[in-house]
Amino acid sequence: MTTAFALIAEGAAALAAAGVEEPRREARLLLAHVLRADAGALLLEPGRPVAEQDAARFREFLARRAQREPFAYLAGRRGFWSLDFDVAPGVLIPRPETELIVETALKPLAGAGRNVPWSILDLGTGTGAILIALLSELPFAQGFGVDVSLEALEVARANAARLGLGDRARFGRSSWWSHVPPQTFDLIVSNPPYIPTRDIAGLDPEVRDFEPHLALDGGPDGLGAYHAISSVVAARLAPGGRIIVEVGQGQADDVAAIFLRSGLEKTAILPDLAGIPRIVAASSPDP
Numbered sequence: 129m130t131t132a133f134a135l136i137a138e139g140a141a142a143l144a145a146a147g148v149e150e151p152r153r154e155a156r157l158l159l160a161h162v163l164r165a166d167a168g169a170l171l172l173e174p175g176r177p178v179a180e181q182d183a184a185r186f187r188e189f190l191a192r193r194a195q196r197e198p199f200a201y202l203a204g205r206r207g208f209w210s211l212d213f214d215v216a217p218g219v220l221i222p223r224p225e226t227e228l229i230v231e232t233a234l235k236p237l238a239g240a241g242r243n244v245p246w247s248i249l250d251l252g253t254g255t256g257a258i259l260i261a262l263l264s265e266l267p268f269a270q271g272f273g274v275d276v277s278l279e280a281l282e283v284a285r286a287n288a289a290r291l292g293l294g295d296r297a298r299f300g301r302s303s304w305w306s307h308v309p310p311q312t313f314d315l316i317v318s319n320p321p322y323i324p325t326r327d328i329a330g331l332d333p334e335v336r337d338f339e340p341h342l343a344l345d346g347g348p349d350g351l352g353a354y355h356a357i358s359s360v361v362a363a364r365l366a367p368g369g370r371i372i373v374e375v376g377q378g379q380a381d382d383v384a385a386i387f388l389r390s391g392l393e394k395t396a397i398l399p400d401l402a403g404i405p406r407i408v409a410a411s412s413p414d415p
C-alpha cells in the first residue's frame with residue numbers, strides 16, 4: 129500500500145521530466161481521476177492510502193500523460209460552458225475561449241428572455257459543445273450540427289443525449305454546406321480549423337500529436353474554412369440572423385472582410401480574455 133503523497137510526488141517527477149507544465153497539479157488531477165476523488169481533497173489528505181490496483185492504474189495514465197497525451201483524453205471528459213462533455217481521441221477537445229461564441233450569441237437576449245424559437249446551425253460541431261451549450265440556454269431553440277468526421281458526430285450525438293438535449297439537437301455528416309438541409313437559420317456558429325498548415329509542426333505535442341489535424345489545419349493561410357462557410361452564408365441566414373465564428377490570432381480583420389464580401393453586414397470583432405481578437409460576428413440585412 130502506498131500513499132497519495134508518494135504517488136503525486138512520483139507522478140510530478142515523471143511529468144516534469146516529460147516537459148509537462150504544472151506537473152504536480154497534473155499528477156494530483158490524474159490521481160483524483162483514478163480514485164474518483166476531489167483533487168482539492170487530496171491536498172488535505174496527503175497520507176491517504178492508495179490500493180495497489182489504483183496505484184497501477186495511476187501509473188498507466190501517468191505513462192500516457194508523460195507521452196503528452198492530453199489529460200482530457202485520459203479522463204474522457206472536459207467541461208465547457210456549464211456542462212461536462214464526453215471527449216474521445218479523434219475529436220477536438222473543446223477550449224475555454226470557444227465559450228465566447230456562446231456568450232456572444234446570448235448577449236442580445238439579455239433582458240429580452242431566452243424563449244426564442246431559434247433555428248441554429250453549428251458548422252464543424254466536434255463534440256457538439258457550442259450547439260449543445262446554446263440549446264441548454266435556449267429552451268425553445270432547435271439545432272443542427274454538422275461535421276465531416278464520423279467520430280465527432282458519434283461523440284456529439286452521445287453528448288446531446290446524455291445532457292438531455294437529444295430531442296432538439298440533430299447531427300449529420302456534411303462537408304460544410306454539402307448536406308445541410310435547404311432552410312435558413314437564425315444563428316450560425318462555427319469554430320472551424322484555422323491554423324495555417326505550416327504552423328502545425330510548432331504546436332504543443334498534446335495538440336500536434338494527439339488532436340485530429342482535420343480539426344486544426346486551415347490550409348495555407350488558415351482561412352480556407354471561412355471562404356467555404358461564407359460562400360453561401362448570406363442565403364442561409366434568416367433576415368436579421370447572425371453568424372458568429374472563432375478565429376485564430378491575426379485573422380479577425382480578414383474574416384470580417386470575407387463576410388462583408390459575401391453580402392453580410394454589421395460585422396463585430398470581440399477579444400478573448402487575453403485581449404486577442406477571437407470572435408467575428410456578422411449579420412444578414414434586416415428585412
Ligand SMILES: C[S@@+](CC[C@H](N)C(=O)[O-])C[C@H]1O[C@@H](n2cnc3c(N)ncnc32)[C@H](O)[C@@H]1O
Nearest residue numbers: 222252253254275276277303304319320321343
Ligand atoms: C476546431 S474543431 C471545432 C470543434 C467544436 N466545434 C469545438 O469548438 O470544440 C473544427 C471541426 O471542424 C470539422 N471539420 C473540418 N473540416 C470540415 C468540413 N469540410 N466540413 C465540416 N466540418 C469540418 C472537424 O472535424 C472539427 O470537428
